[in-house]
Amino acid sequence: MMIVMKPDATEEHFRAIIERIESTGARARVSSGVEVTTIAAIGDREHIARLDLDGSPGVDRVIPILKPYKLASAQIRHGERSVLDIGGRRVGGDHFALIAGPCTVESRDQLLTTADSVNAGGATMLRGGAYKPRTSPYAFQGLGTEALLLLAEAKARTGLPVVTELMDARDLEPVLGVADVVQIGARNMQNYALLTEVGRSGCPALIKRGLSSTLEELLMSAEYVLKEGNENVILCERGIRTFETAYRFTLDLTAVPMLQQLTHLPVIVDPSHAPGRRDLVEPLSLAAAAAGADGIIVEVHPAPEQALCDGPQQLRTEDFARYAQKVATAAAVADKTSFIAAAA
Ligand code: PEP
Ligand code: MN
Numbered sequence: 001m002m003i004v005m006k007p008d009a010t011e012e013h014f015r016a017i018i019e020r021i022e023s024t025g026a027r028a029r030v031s032s033g034v035e036v037t038t039i040a041a042i043g044d045r046e047h048i049a050r051l052d053l054d055g056s057p058g059v060d061r062v063i064p065i066l067k068p069y070k071l072a073s074a075q076i077r078h079g080e081r082s083v084l085d086i087g088g089r090r091v092g093g094d095h096f097a098l099i100a101g102p103c104t105v106e107s108r109d110q111l112l113t114t115a116d117s118v119n120a121g122g123a124t125m126l127r128g129g130a131y132k133p134r135t136s137p138y139a140f141q142g143l144g145t146e147a148l149l150l151l152a153e154a155k156a157r158t159g160l161p162v163v164t165e166l167m168d169a170r171d172l173e174p175v176l177g178v179a180d181v182v183q184i185g186a187r188n189m190q191n192y193a194l195l196t197e198v199g200r201s202g203c204p205a206l207i208k209r210g211l212s213s214t215l216e217e218l219l220m221s222a223e224y225v226l227k228e229g230n231e232n233v234i235l236c237e238r239g240i241r242t243f244e245t246a247y248r249f250t251l252d253l254t255a256v257p258m259l260q261q262l263t264h265l266p267v268i269v270d271p272s273h274a275p276g277r278r279d280l281v282e283p284l285s286l287a288a289a290a291a292g293a294d295g296i297i298v299e300v301h302p303a304p305e306q307a308l309c310d311g312p313q314q315l316r317t318e319d320f321a322r323y324a325q326k327v328a329t330a331a332a333v334a335d336k337t338s339f340i341a342a343a344a
Contacts, residue, residue, distance in 0.1 A: 002075065003021075004038050005037050006058055010058060028042075029071060035078060036060075068220065069223040072222045074260075079264075081264055082231070082264045083266075084234065086181055086204055091268070094335065095337055096336035097295030097339070100126070100320065101128045101300060102114050102128050102299060102307070103128075103272075103309045104147070104310075105128045105142070105150050110303075111128060111150045111151070115158050118160075120321065122339060124339050126162050128151055129165050129309075131144060133188070147164075148164070161181065164178065164181075166179075172201060180203075181203070181204045181206050182201070183208065184221075187211070189208060189217070190217065196225075196227075200230070202229070206235075206297070207225070209236060211239075211240060215259055219259075222265060234267075234295075235266070237267065237288075238269075238274060249273065253288060270297045272297075276312060281313065285323070285330070287330075289336070292334040298315060299313060300316070300317055
């Protein structure tokens with residue numbers, strides 16, 4: 001249930017409503033918007049309905065939230081977009097995030113060269129995997145804690161917030177030592193224990209859509225993080241499995257405007273993993289930005305031919321600045337603040 005409070009509701013009114021909601025064993029979450037402030041009551045619907053909150057002092061009206069994802073629903077914010085502040089870089093609403101970096105951290109030189117290039121080219125955050133979800137157990141699995149140290153060095157040097165993947169809750173502490181955003185990979189989108197841990201950590205989470213997951217399933221995964229009181233969730237479309245075999249995955253750009261209707265959370269696109277090849281990354285990025293995506297997470301490498309992971313799809317560092325300019329132009333078409341101007 002969503003309790004819409006009156007503009008002149010007092011703190012007393014809020015406290016009384018929250019106490020009554022919590023008396024049923026439900027949780028109360030206050031959401032302050034520009035226009036209205038609401039209290040979401042998350043719990044047994046029958047019990048909450050029995051409180052008969054409509055007409056209580058300070059309450060304007062009570063509306064049921066019909067979607068199974070409550071805290072992620074657009075309804076809870078009355079259509080207002082969430083804007084996240086990640087180390088001073090904003091994402092969501094009018095703000096576009098360009099997250100760039102290697103698929104995986106391979107060496108100090110590789111990471112710092114890439115970090116410097118993407119920083120100079122206008123990226124707003126640095127990506128880089130320390131723990132890699134590989135299809136083959138014999139493939140390079142990531143440098144682990146060594147990579148985390150290198151990411152910390154790259155962050156100190158460039159000032160770029162770091163996005164890195166967490167695969168196992170046992171690595172949460174070291175990952176939180178450097179991550180400004182914890183990435184939950186496509187293969188872990190429905191790892192509910194992991195989502196809950198990230199929710200409890202309070203660290204912003206970037207949740208990638210599972211290979212065969214519906215938008216509703218993605219939003220339910222976001223709900224696991226939000227439910228723990230962590231409001232900083234970014235959703236990412238990265239391509240889904242279809243009958244098409246000409247490329248790795250089909251980038252579902254319809255998901256961008258659709259998700260933006262269903263949820264207040266920022267929605268970004270990964271144009272690298274769907275095609276799996278460099279020449280398709282730019283057109284997909286431009287399409288995503290023009291479609292109104294709140295950002296892009298893209299793979300960049302100084303020598304893709306020698307990359308230990310995802311070489312064929314990684315942009316070359318020397319091409320990044322020109323690429324970023326084009327993405328900024330497309331993002332401007334969708335009324336996003338130019339991130340290039342901010343970086344210049
Ligand atoms: C990645 O970002 O490098 C990655 C493995 O992504 P995904 O989980 O979308 O496959
Ligand atoms: Mn990759």
